[in-house]
Amino acid sequence: MSKNKPIGVFDSGVGGLTVVRALMERLPNENIIYFGDTARVPYGVKSRNTIIEYTTQIVDFLLQNEVKALVIACNTIAAVAGQKVRQMAGNMPILDVIAAGAQAALATTKNHSIGVIATSTTVNSNAYARAINSQNPKTRILSQASPLLVPLVEEGWLDHEVTRLTVQEYLKPLLAENIDTLVLGCTHYPLLKPLLKKEAPHLQLVDSSTTTAEATAQALANTHLLNDSHLPPDYRFYVSDIPLRFQTIGERFLGRSLEQIEMMRLG
Amino acid sequence: MSKNKPIGVFDSGVGGLTVVRALMERLPNENIIYFGDTARVPYGVKSRNTIIEYTTQIVDFLLQNEVKALVIACNTIAAVAGQKVRQMAGNMPILDVIAAGAQAALATTKNHSIGVIATSTTVNSNAYARAINSQNPKTRILSQASPLLVPLVEEGWLDHEVTRLTVQEYLKPLLAENIDTLVLGCTHYPLLKPLLKKEAPHLQLVDSSTTTAEATAQALANTHLLNDSHLPPDYRFYVSDIPLRFQTIGERFLGRSLEQIEMMRLG
Numbered sequence: 285m286s287k288n289k290p291i292g293v294f295d296s297g298v299g300g301l302t303v304v305r306a307l308m309e310r311l312p313n314e315n316i317i318y319f320g321d322t323a324r325v326p327y328g329v330k331s332r333n334t335i336i337e338y339t340t341q342i343v344d345f346l347l348q349n350e351v352k353a354l355v356i357a358c359n360t361i362a363a364v365a366g367q368k369v370r371q372m373a374g375n376m377p378i379l380d381v382i383a384a385g386a387q388a389a390l391a392t393t394k395n396h397s398i399g400v401i402a403t404s405t406t407v408n409s410n411a412y413a414r415a416i417n418s419q420n421p422k423t424r425i426l427s428q429a430s431p432l433l434v435p436l437v438e439e440g441w442l443d444h445e446v447t448r449l450t451v452q453e454y455l456k457p458l459l460a461e462n463i464d465t466l467v468l469g470c471t472h473y474p475l476l477k478p479l480l481k482k483e484a485p486h487l488q489l490v491d492s493s494t495t496t497a498e499a500t501a502q503a504l505a506n507t508h509l510l511n512d513s514h515l516p517p518d519y520r521f522y523v524s525d526i527p528l529r530f531q532t533i534g535e536r537f538l539g540r541s542l543e544q545i546e547m548m549r550l551g
Numbered sequence: 552m553s554k555n556k557p558i559g560v561f562d563s564g565v566g567g568l569t570v571v572r573a574l575m576e577r578l579p580n581e582n583i584i585y586f587g588d589t590a591r592v593p594y595g596v597k598s599r600n601t602i603i604e605y606t607t608q609i610v611d612f613l614l615q616n617e618v619k620a621l622v623i624a625c626n627t628i629a630a631v632a633g634q635k636v637r638q639m640a641g642n643m644p645i646l647d648v649i650a651a652g653a654q655a656a657l658a659t660t661k662n663h664s665i666g667v668i669a670t671s672t673t674v675n676s677n678a679y680a681r682a683i684n685s686q687n688p689k690t691r692i693l694s695q696a697s698p699l700l701v702p703l704v705e706e707g708w709l710d711h712e713v714t715r716l717t718v719q720e721y722l723k724p725l726l727a728e729n730i731d732t733l734v735l736g737c738t739h740y741p742l743l744k745p746l747l748k749k750e751a752p753h754l755q756l757v758d759s760s761t762t763t764a765e766a767t768a769q770a771l772a773n774t775h776l777l778n779d780s781h782l783p784p785d786y787r788f789y790v791s792d793i794p795l796r797f798q799t800i801g802e803r804f805l806g807r808s809l810e811q812i813e814m815m816r817l818g
Contacts, residue, residue, distance in 0.1 A: 323601055324591055334590055334792050432713075435702045446699075446720065449713045525601050551818075 287511050290315035290518070291500065292351030294342050297325030298530070299434075299471030300357030301537035303381065306497035307355070308519075311504070313511045315518045317349055323525035323549065326434065327360040328403030328470075335405075339365040341550040343372050345522075352509050355500055356380035359402055359469050359492070363411035377503035382406075384499040385467050385492035386415035392488045393465040396423045399458035399487075402469030404429040412469060426461045430454045430470075437472045438533055443479055451476070451483050465490060475536070522548040554778050557582035557785070558767065559618030561609050564592030565797070566701075566738030567624030568804035570648065573764035574622070575786075578771070580778045582785040584616055590792035590816065593701065594627040595670030595737075602672075606632040608817040610639045612789075619776050622767055623647035626669055626736050626759070630678035644770035649673075651766040652734050652759035653682035659755045660732040663690045666725035666754075669736030671696040679736060693728045697721045697737075704739045705800055710746055718743070718750050732757060742803070789815040 291311075293304055297320050304318055319342050321327075327335050339361050346354060353376050356362045356369060362380035370378055389398045389412075400412045406429075413425040433454070436447045458466070467490045468474060474491050481489065504510045511517075523530070526547055534542045558578075560571055564587050571585055586609050588594075594602050606628050613621060620643050623629045623636060629647035637645055656665045656679075667679045673696075680692040700721070703714045725733070734757045735741060741758045748756065771777045778784075790797070793814055801809045 323597060325596075329592070330590060331792050431706055432699070432702050432708075435699050439698055441699075446713055446716050449716065453713065525598050 286352050287509055288315065288513055289350050289352035290317040290520070291353045291355060292317050292319070292346035292349065293355040293357050294319040294346060294361070295358040295471060296321050296327035296360060298322065298534050298537050301534055302471050302474045302493040303355060303357035303496050305537070305539045306493040307500060310494075310497035310501050313513065313517060315511065317346065317351060317520045318522065319345060319548070320521070320523045321550070322523040322530065326403070327358065328405045328431070328434075330405070332364050335360060335364045336368050338551070339368060340372065343369055345548065345550060347373065351376070353377040353379070353500065353504060355496060357471055357496065359406045359471065363406045363409035377500070377507055377509065379496055379500045379503060381471065381492040381496050382411050382415055382469075384496040385469065385490055386412055386419070387499070388490045388492070388495035389465050389467050390416060390419055390423065392490060393423065395462070395464045396420070397461060397463045398423060398425050398465045398467060399461070399463035400425060400427045400467045400469045401430045401433070401454060401458075401473065402427065403434070404431055406469055412467060424461070426458050426463055428454050428458055433476065434470065434472045437475050440536070442475055447476070447479060448483065451479060455484055459484065464488060468492060519544065521545045524549055553619050554776055555582065555780055556617050556619035557584040557787070558620045558622060559584050559586070559613035559616065560622040560624050561586040561613060561628070562625040562738060563588050563594035563627060565589065565801045565804050568801055569738050569741045569760040570622060570624035570763050572804070572806045573760040574767060577761075577764035577768050580780065580784060582778065584613065584618060584787045585789065586612060586815070587788070587790045588817070589790040589797065593670070594625065595672045595698070595701075597672070599631050602627060602631045603635050605818070606635060607639065610636055612815065612817060614640065618643070620644040620646070620767065620771060622763060624738055624763065626673045626738065630673045630676035644767070644774055644776065646763055646767045646770060648738065648759040648763050649678050649682055649736075651763040652736065652757055653679055653686070654766070655757045655759070655762035656732050656734050657683060657686055657690065659757060660690065662729070662731045663687070664728060664730045665690060665692050665732045665734060666728075666730035667692060667694045667734045667736045668697045668700070668721060668725075668740065669694065670701070671698055673736055679734060691728070693725050693730055695721050695725055700743065701737065701739045704742050707803070709742055714743070714746060715750065718746060722751055726751065731755060735759060786811065788812045791816055
């Protein structure tokens with residue numbers, strides 16, 4: 285039965301594990317297969333053509349594994365290659381962090397001024413602004429490329445003075461524009477939520493990992509694809525490289541121990 | 552004549568351009584061909600096997616271009632794949648930033664306590680300690696992985712409070728051990744020299760880009776390979792991807808305008 289088939293979740297690296305974590309909590313019956321392209325991370329600094337080429341290889345791999353739905357757990361891929369994924373995967377449910385985040389931001393904002401922090405590529409793609417404005421053209425979107433936040437999270441400086449100053453610097457132009465809602469436009473950023481809440485307590489934070497999990501639950505329900513088996517779910521994690529500290533960093537993102545990691549080289 | 556052949560310089564990305572800059576200044580007659588693996592940067596977070604595989608592809612490409620010498624302008628590659636490069640390239644001069652930096656550090660230190668800042672992979676490889684101790688086993692080497700410095704340099708925060716605090720944090724354990732010499736063990740770090748000099752004015756800084764250029768000049772002289780042509784030198788730059796902001800960042804590293812960039816996908 286196709287209901288038992290796994291949800292395919294993918295990212296350029298480990299960040300998408302924050303989405304897997306949210307999916308495990310929201311949809312505890314679902315089987316999940318994850319692909320993280322750790323050999324070629326980060327995508328956020330690569331050209332559009334390269335990102336599309338790498339994404340095609342990942343989606344091929346997940347389709348060979350007979351997934352019933354795809355979750356693009358990477359803002360850069362969603363911004364640059366979302367259309368390509370939809371072309372390749374036909375009519376199965378396809379969710380992505382940008383669509384889910386945009387929807388949640390619109391449902392949250394009161395003053396229609398939304399800030400977005402993300403990698404340079406995501407910001408330059410203008411994808412959040414397009415997704416939000418396609419539903420409400422009057423909403424203002426202020427975006428800020430924040431390339432230092434990923435390495436700060438990976439360094440584990442989640443509550444460090446350096447991170448606080450960096451966040452202040454990145455938020456300054458957004459706060460000057462009086463935003464009331466801040467989209468965490470990168471799957472690494474949920475780990476910075478405690479610090480962001482301290483630095484900007486009046487902002488509503490949109491965490492696209494939880495909003496994507498919610499959107500996935502709705503899409504599976506709408507298409508009658510929710511898994512009704514009561515077997516314990518099967519989780520498989522594939523990465524294209526297993527670098528130093530992968531286990532440590534991955535488990536910090538997933539919020540539990542990472543087992544059954546397999547290496548799979550693409551391309 | 553083989554004297555006219557280019558020097559092949561390579562790196563995982565743009566950092567090696569600081570070495571190219573030093574080579575252009577020290578050896579203004581030499582032709583240079585550069586390869587930066589910008590599609591797969593950074594190497595510093597990848598496994599040993601992946602780094603060796605990618606390095607093999609780069610060296611193949613440069614050997615096909617008939618270089619007369621190779622300069623490994625990347626600490627991670629020198630640390631992990633230096634031996635592989637020497638196996639592949641036979642008996643041409645092969646220089647690398649670690650060997651050159653180690654030699655210069657030994658010539659600089661008075662109290663035989665040397666600090667090294669570098670990426671996690673370089674630090675974990677222990678390559679500087681091995682290179683220094685093979686010549687003087689009594690020298691103490693204190694190493695500090697400094698993964699945030701590369702993104703800070705690429706963000707252009709060369710004189711920023713955040714960078715100052717980050718440098719202080721990374722230097723603290725080294726200064727506590729009373730080092731008198733600090734090796735900049737990553738080709739991005741020469742751009743931080745002004746800030747490092749302010750933060751630790753009593754330290755002697757070893758910049759492996761200039762020390763590698765000097766070592767290259769000596770090796771070419773010893774093997775009678777110095778170019779004696781008076782034609783203007785030919786510089787060619789190959790990268791595996793041309794991402795956003797590549798020009799800006801590359802020119803900051805090279806210290807002059809970057810022309811004749813070609814894209815070359817390997818593997």
